[in-house]
Amino acid sequence: MEESGQAGPRAGRLGVVALLLGGSVVLSRLLGYVREAVLAGQLGVGPEADAYRAAFLLPDLLGHFLTGGALSIAFIPFYTRLRTREGSAAAERLLAVVLGTLGAVVVVATVLLAWWAEELVDLQFAGFAPETRATTTRLTRILLPAQIFFVLGGVLRGVLMAQGHFASQALAPVLYNLAIITGGALYGASLGAEGFAWGALVGSLIGPFLPALIELVARQSVRLRVRVAPWDRQFLAYLALAAPLMLGLSMLTADEWFEKWFGASLGAGSIAQLGYARMLALLPVGVVGQALATAALPVLARLWSEGRRAELEAVVLDTLRIGLGLSLLAGGALFALAEPAVQLLYQRGRFDAADTQAVAALLQIFAFAVPAWILQQIAVRPFYARNDTWRPMLLSSVIVLLSLPLYGSLRDALGAPGLALAGVLAMSANAAATLLLARWLHGAPAPTALLGTGLRALLVAAGSTALALALPLPGSGGASWDAGLALLGRGTVFSLCALVCIRSVGDEAMRSALNRLLDVSRFRSS
Numbered sequence: 317m318e319e320s321g322q323a324g325p326r327a328g329r330l331g332v333v334a335l336l337l338g339g340s341v342v343l344s345r346l347l348g349y350v351r352e353a354v355l356a357g358q359l360g361v362g363p364e365a366d367a368y369r370a371a372f373l374l375p376d377l378l379g380h381f382l383t384g385g386a387l388s389i390a391f392i393p394f395y396t397r398l399r400t401r402e403g404s405a406a407a408e409r410l411l412a413v414v415l416g417t418l419g420a421v422v423v424v425a426t427v428l429l430a431w432w433a434e435e436l437v438d439l440q441f442a443g444f445a446p447e448t449r450a451t452t453t454r455l456t457r458i459l460l461p462a463q464i465f466f467v468l469g470g471v472l473r474g475v476l477m478a479q480g481h482f483a484s485q486a487l488a489p490v491l492y493n494l495a496i497i498t499g500g501a502l503y504g505a506s507l508g509a510e511g512f513a514w515g516a517l518v519g520s521l522i523g524p525f526l527p528a529l530i531e532l533v534a535r536q537s538v539r540l541r542v543r544v545a546p547w548d549r550q551f552l553a554y555l556a557l558a559a560p561l562m563l564g565l566s567m568l569t570a571d572e573w574f575e576k577w578f579g580a581s582l583g584a585g586s587i588a589q590l591g592y593a594r595m596l597a598l599l600p601v602g603v604v605g606q607a608l609a610t611a612a613l614p615v616l617a618r619l620w621s622e623g624r625r626a627e628l629e630a631v632v633l634d635t636l637r638i639g640l641g642l643s644l645l646a647g648g649a650l651f652a653l654a655e656p657a658v659q660l661l662y663q664r665g666r667f668d669a670a671d672t673q674a675v676a677a678l679l680q681i682f683a684f685a686v687p688a689w690i691l692q693q694i695a696v697r698p699f700y701a702r703n704d705t706w707r708p709m710l711l712s713s714v715i716v717l718l719s720l721p722l723y724g725s726l727r728d729a730l731g732a733p734g735l736a737l738a739g740v741l742a743m744s745a746n747a748a749a750t751l752l753l754a755r756w757l758h759g760a761p762a763p764t765a766l767l768g769t770g771l772r773a774l775l776v777a778a779g780s781t782a783l784a785l786a787l788p789l790p791g792s793g794g795a796s797w798d799a800g801l802a803l804l805g806r807g808t809v810f811s812l813c814a815l816v817c818i819r820s821v822g823d824e825a826m827r828s829a830l831n832r833l834l835d836v837s838r839f840r841s842s
Contacts, residue, residue, distance in 0.1 A: 340486030341489070341607055343490050344490045344492070350493075352662065353661050354500045356661075356662040357667060358500070359509060360666030360667050361589050363444075363451070366448060366580075366584060366586070367509060369591045371452050371456045375429075375459045376569075376573075378426070378463050379466055382421065382422055382463070383467055383470060383561075392613055393613070395410065395411070395478045397617075397621055400621060409543075410550045410551065411471070411475060412542060413544075413545045414551060416544040416545065417544050418467055422468075426464060437456060440576075443580035443581035444580055448584075451509065458513040461517060461520075462516060462521075468525055469488065469520075469523075469524035475532065476528060477610075478614060484527045484531050488527065492523030493523075495522060496512055496515040496516050498515055499511045499512055557705055560708075560709035560710065561705055561709060563709075566692075567692070568693075570716045575736075575739070578727045582731055582732055589678060590678060592675045593676075593679040596654075596658070597650060600642070600643065603646075604646060609635075612631065612632075612635050613697050613701060617700075617701040620702055632697075633761045635697075636694055636761055638826075639691060639694045641770075641822070645773060645776065645780070647683045647685075647687055648683070650679060650683035650686060652780075652781045653784070653810070654677075655676040656800075656803040659798070659799035660799035682740070688743040688746065688747040691747040691751070692743065692746055704757075707757070711746075712750070719745075723735060751766075769826065772821055772822055776818055776826075780810045780813040780814045781810065783810070784809045785806070787809055
């Protein structure tokens with residue numbers, strides 16, 4: 317790692333950092349699938365599973381409107397610029413005020429929301445049965461305090477990432493998921509969904525918060541203090557930058573809210589089915605999009621602060637091309653492997669074959685949203701590096717509001733698949749609009765620069781998917797055995813076809829991404 321005084325990793329280390337974070341995402345997603353498998357086996361897709369997923373909505377709303385991702389997105393460029401221009405002492409004063417003021421707000425908000433939880437749940441999920449609403453309220457009150465640790469931990473991890481240290485960021489989701497698995501495994505049979513909820517609360521402490529606190533104390537790179545000062549000049553300047561992320565709506569976040577709100581009236585199990593499918597669809601989004609975007613932001617922020625515009629645009633274009641190529645391949649793989657993946661992961665206990673068919677169909681729809689999900693995460697980072705959070709979030713908020721009738725009409729026409737399709741259309745519109753806005757404001761990236769990569773990757777993905785789907789599914793053994801064979805067979809066919817096609821028809825960005833993934837030496841310690 318670099319010394320803490322530097323603003324972030326060198327551009328040459330971007331790939332290494334992305335691999336570190338990508339590996340963390342892969343591990344945390346795998347643990348998340350273990351968590352979902354335990355949840356599916358114990359709760360299935362019944363009312364209690366709906367209640368568990370719905371219970372996260374109010375805490376998530378608190379986290380969004382209090383921080384909105386600003387702790388890792390807006391805070392890093394702001395903190396980096398302040399430390400560069402005014403020194404470490406000014407940056408430490410900002411950290412103290414952010415910790416103290418946001419900490420006080422989140423504690424008060426948590427208490428108030430817990431007090432009014434029953435009324436708020438009734439308002440949001442009127443379509444639930446009374447018993448399901450009562451369960452949702454109880455679980456919501458357990459989960460709400462977790463936001464305290466998410467907020468404070470997010471501030472601390474933002475400081476570490478601004479200094480070029482990503483270990484705590486990589487560790488946070490892994491420990492969080494381990495805690496939920498432990499809670500569900502130990503207490504799920506006796507407490508039901510409450511076992512998972514208590515695990516999530518403990519996980520928020522030992523995952524997002526404690527590792528970052530311990531690392532900052534151990535490195536002694538900053539003095540940790542707490543100061544409540546809502547009128548501090550730098551804090552107000554930070555709020556002005558972060559406000560769009562707090563008040564604005566991102567399509568990726570709103571899509572999950574809409575699935576729960578609109579899905580509550582579709583009958584028991586709909587929210588759970590959408591949640592199980594969405595969890596699988598987010599694997600490539602995290603591995604590719606989140607890892608690339610998170611690793612790129614400190615680099616882009618430093619390049620912008622140093623006035624190196626040409627290098628910034630080059631990093632943006634390379635990241636977008638790699639993300640686009642990998643996302644199209646990932647979407648094709650999800651479509652081809654949907655049924656055996658759902659069967660292998662979920663089909664046990666109270667999750668039966670009919671549930672597998674329903675969730676797999678939803679997953680195939682979500683697969684078409686993967687490229688848009690990934691491109692959107694990457695496309696907004698150059699705006700944030702320029703301290704421009706208002707325009708992309710205003711654009712996204714408008715698209716979110718305009719998409720509301722789409723969700724309602726497609727739900728009425730198609731049910732749960734309609735909600736998944738609405739998400740695909742809305743997210744695609746959001747990503748396309750963000751890229752066009754970047755082209756208009758920044759002059760880059762040029763659509764033609766992405767078109768070649770996109771067309772080649774689409775050709776590779778379509779061919780690989782078609783060949784994988786042509787492989788017949790086994791049907792003689794047990795469900796897990798059949799699913800494992802199908803997943804192995806189709807996955808092998810898809811991978812081999814994709815490798816050959818990338819070598820022959822892929823462009824430089826696709827071949828570079830492939831070589832990076834295959835070069836195990838790039839996993840060296842940073």
